[in-house]
Amino acid sequence: MYTCRELYIPHEFDQSAYRDASVDDSFEDHYQWEVGFIIKGKYIINRYLGEGSFGRVLEVRDLCDKKIKAMKIIKQVPEYVNEAKTEVETLKMLNSLDIDHNSHIVEILDAFPFENHYCIVFEKLGRSLFSLIERNSFRGFTVNEIKDFSRQILESLNFMHKHQLTHTDLKPENILLVNDQYKYCPQRKLYRPASTDVKIIDFGGATFVNDHHSTTISTRHYRAPEVILQSGWSMSSDMWSLGCILIELYTGKMLFPLLDDYAHLALMEKLFGRFPTKMIKASGKKLKVYFNKRNQLNWPELCGNSSDFETVENAASIEELIPDIDFRNFVTDILRFNPEWRPTPSEALMHRFLANDL
Missing domain, CATH: 1.10.510.10 (Transferase(Phosphotransferase) domain 1)
Known part of the structure; x- marks a missing residue:
């Protein structure tokens, strides 16, 4: 029988997913960020989480409720921004209909424009x-x-x-x-x-x-x-x-x-x-x-x-x-x-x- 030991320190799992957050690949249209930046006077950037063609996802701490959250910052590309706004409206509707909280759908917490980018804040989840x-x-x-x-x-x-x-x-x-x-x-x-x-x-x-x-x-x-x-x-x-x-x-x-x-x-x-x-x-x-x-x-x-x-x-x-x-x-x-x-x-x-x- 195999035995498994618990690991509660995320960075031991995958160092590459937690690279130095000040490193930026400088892709065109991406939001340029650093650890400690404060967005909308409320969200302080902790670290990099991942990215896609749409933009980047950062871990942030909400200075109001002190909770850790995930923020998707969309590139300055109209197609991606429109898609992001569609996602916001869809998730708001689904979250409001999910009365029993058993739909297994990510919860959206906030969405707003910031420095010519569009930002969406979600509950912080684990890896894929x-x-x-x-x-x-x-x-x-x-x-x-x-x-x-x-x-x-x-x-x-x-x-x-x-x-x-x-x-x-x-x-x-x-x-x-x-x-x-x-x-x-x-x-x-x-x-x-x-x-x-x-x-x-x-x-x-x-x-x-x-x-x-x-x-x-x-x-x-x-x-x-x-x-x-x-x-x-x-x-x-x-x-x-x-x-x-x-x-x-x-x-x-x-x-x-x-x-x-x-x-x-x-x-x-x-x-x-x-x-x-x-x-x-x-x-x-x-x-x-x-x-x-x-x-x-x-x-x-x-x-x-x-x-x-x-x-x-x-x-x-x-x-x-x-x-x-x-x-x-x-x-x-x-x-x-x-x-x-x-x-x-x-x-x-x-x-x-x-x-x-x-």
Whole structure:
């Protein structure tokens, strides 16, 4: 039996995540900051937490209530600012509807313009599930941990979908542990979360049913087939993303580590069989690009990348990837090509894989 010791000092976990906060890469349009800067006369900057194309996230201390919080400072790019304002309005609505505080959605605390930037203040959470996988040399979580994550993410999706909202960008980077306490198992050289409580973040691209639906959504590796084929997407695209995420949490590796649509579709077919004819015909102009007159994917005839070809041809089967039968049945039930055949979040919560422990 392995024993794990508690780690309560966050910087022992990942030094790179806590680099000298005075170091700034000086990217154009970023807010230029230093430790000790005070923003809006209220938030004092403690340290750097991370960044994305949108801007940077800093840890700040609220001088009024003395609490530690996370502040996202958006670049001076109109597109990102507009997306941030959309995220604020969406989160305000979701937080106000979350009467029982069990939606597993990050809480927004403040939002305001500051020195030509737009700032959003959130509750301070822990690291992302991707960060922990990366720290563990891309080894996955235990089945029991995945069950806990699955329930919470499904409960969150059930809440969002109940209010006609699609997240559109679910991925391990956007699922954060609630705190930064970990257990270390020296025999296996693995960090384990002291708590499996998680929350969903990044609602900048969240889309209501009656809103305009962008042609492309989701980060490449978690993108549903109907999005790639442009056959029309709905809330069930979140479920496809979830299926990809859960397999990654189990294996430690992306299910679809590809950058090309064509190879991506080919790997989908290798893992789950041929696409339904109805779905192919609904893809419009994509039909002639990827499929022949017999509605078969033109693989590997159109493959122009040897790396992608090898990735598809050498890919393990779903049975090899997931020996656990209940878990395999759970994710393959979610990863159905036809969006109408995928379970809703509430239906997935009743699956045997999760129901066994209730």
